Amino acid sequence: MARSKTTKQKNTEPKASAASPAAPKSSSKRPKSTDEMTLWELFTAHPLIYVGKFILVPYMLYLSYYFIPLQHPQSISKVTLGLIRLRPAVHGANDTSRQVLILASQSSGTVQMTRELNDLLGLEIGHETVDAAWNYVRDGSISWFHGIRFLTQPNTKEGLLSSITGICNDDFLTRFNMGFHPAEYGPPKGKCSYRSKWNDCWKAECFRILLDEWGCSIKGDCGVKFKYNLHQVRNPLRTIESLVVKFCIGGVEGQVQPALLAYAGSMFLFHDFSQDTCIEAAGYFLVYYHEAMIAARKRGEIDAFYRIEDTSACRVAEMAGLFSLDTTVYEPNYRKVQKICREGNENHPAMQVVKQQLNKVNLDQVHLGWGDLHGGMHGSKRKNGDTTLEKKVRNLYKVLGYDERQELEVGVVLPKPSAGQEL
Numbered sequence: 473m474a475r476s477k478t479t480k481q482k483n484t485e486p487k488a489s490a491a492s493p494a495a496p497k498s499s500s501k502r503p504k505s506t507d508e509m510t511l512w513e514l515f516t517a518h519p520l521i522y523v524g525k526f527i528l529v530p531y532m533l534y535l536s537y538y539f540i541p542l543q544h545p546q547s548i549s550k551v552t553l554g555l556i557r558l559r560p561a562v563h564g565a566n567d568t569s570r571q572v573l574i575l576a577s578q579s580s581g582t583v584q585m586t587r588e589l590n591d592l593l594g595l596e597i598g599h600e601t602v603d604a605a606w607n608y609v610r611d612g613s614i615s616w617f618h619g620i621r622f623l624t625q626p627n628t629k630e631g632l633l634s635s636i637t638g639i640c641n642d643d644f645l646t647r648f649n650m651g652f653h654p655a656e657y658g659p660p661k662g663k664c665s666y667r668s669k670w671n672d673c674w675k676a677e678c679f680r681i682l683l684d685e686w687g688c689s690i691k692g693d694c695g696v697k698f699k700y701n702l703h704q705v706r707n708p709l710r711t712i713e714s715l716v717v718k719f720c721i722g723g724v725e726g727q728v729q730p731a732l733l734a735y736a737g738s739m740f741l742f743h744d745f746s747q748d749t750c751i752e753a754a755g756y757f758l759v760y761y762h763e764a765m766i767a768a769r770k771r772g773e774i775d776a777f778y779r780i781e782d783t784s785a786c787r788v789a790e791m792a793g794l795f796s797l798d799t800t801v802y803e804p805n806y807r808k809v810q811k812i813c814r815e816g817n818e819n820h821p822a823m824q825v826v827k828q829q830l831n832k833v834n835l836d837q838v839h840l841g842w843g844d845l846h847g848g849m850h851g852s853k854r855k856n857g858d859t860t861l862e863k864k865v866r867n868l869y870k871v872l873g874y875d876e877r878q879e880l881e882v883g884v885v886l887p888k889p890s891a892g893q894e895l
Contacts, residue, residue, distance in 0.1 A: 622764055795809065
């Protein structure tokens with residue numbers, strides 16, 4: 473018969489308690505009250521700070537990607553004791569000269585050529601900007617608006633003021649599709665905020681820049697200097713077609729966008745664009761722009777021109793002086809271009825004629841012939857059969873090396889779009 477436990481045995485058996493494995497454990501510590509938290513804990517626990525770090529940190533990293541390499545590259549060399557040496561800054565006092573400025577009218581393949589030179593040759597070419605403080609454009613730029621440095625200023629102060637006002641007026645926000653903003657020229661001297669697209673500060677900056685830039689190449693006092701200036705051209709009628717698609721509201725017989733009228737009328741005061749049809753406004757705008765660049769080439773301010781339809785990225789690099797060490801501004805670019813364009817094979821994309829793949833505007837919507845440029849056509853107020861514009865465009869064909877015989881006498885224009893639709 474089993475004996476019952478003695479009193480001593482009963483007293484020596486383990487008892488269940490809060491410390492026993494069978495007892496539930498506390499899941500976490502009691503949260504601190506605000507009275508118990510340090511100042512740093514209070515600061516980091518604030519909802520705005522907690523959420524802000526997911527926005528602020530990436531933003532600071534983004535700014536550092538531009539601020540350090542472009543404005544203070546020497547700091548990396550100091551931190552790494554010279555093991556890492558970045559390319560020198562080329563803005564402000566360090567902006568002595570850049571490799572190339574390529575001038576081209578709107579709708580002539582500037583976006584595509586920018587991509588070709590950057591991606592295929594490893595250059596730093598900007599599109600419509602020369603701001604090397606916040607953009608990787610240390611080798612140069614491709615732009616239509618920077619052609620203003622080759623334009624003759626209006627011959628009176630009143631005319632110059634009228635032209636600048638036409639571009640810098642309060643309605644500027646409606647004209648961003650023209651590809652110009654004062655910020656493209658570098659950090660504003662007036663300390664304008666980049667958070668504001670347009671205000672009185674940017675307006676004043678616009679006036680200052682245009683006063684400095686308009687005709688500066690003729691005077692020889694441009695702020696940003698380039699070792700080479702090139703003129704890129706595209707078939708004139710094809711370019712006019714693209715401009716028509718881009719700037720005609722309601723089809724070829726529709727209204728001209730106010731942005732084009734403002735810029736064209738300001739840059740070429742001698743022509744009344746308000747009386748033109750959309751085809752005429754686009755045509756005369758293109759003609760006057762190219763005539764100004766051709767005149768600059770005759771004066772020796774533009775070194776050469778090329779047709780984008782039969783030019784490769786390597787050919788542009790050669791024309792820009794990158795095939796010779798003596799004419800290369802940044803020496804490593806010479807070695808890069810040599811390796812691709814001189815030592816590579818002919819099948820390399822940089823050796824091939826540039827193909828228009830980006831920023832296509834006229835997708836077979838409009839095809840113009842010589843007759844479409846005549847007076848009386850498409851709502852023109854000029855005398856029926858007037859050939860003034862046609863003669864000017866034909867002359868561009870001759871000067872720029874295009875075959876005018878390849879064009880139709882009367883083009884093919886699609887019907888007007890339905891209400892509310894724009895080409």
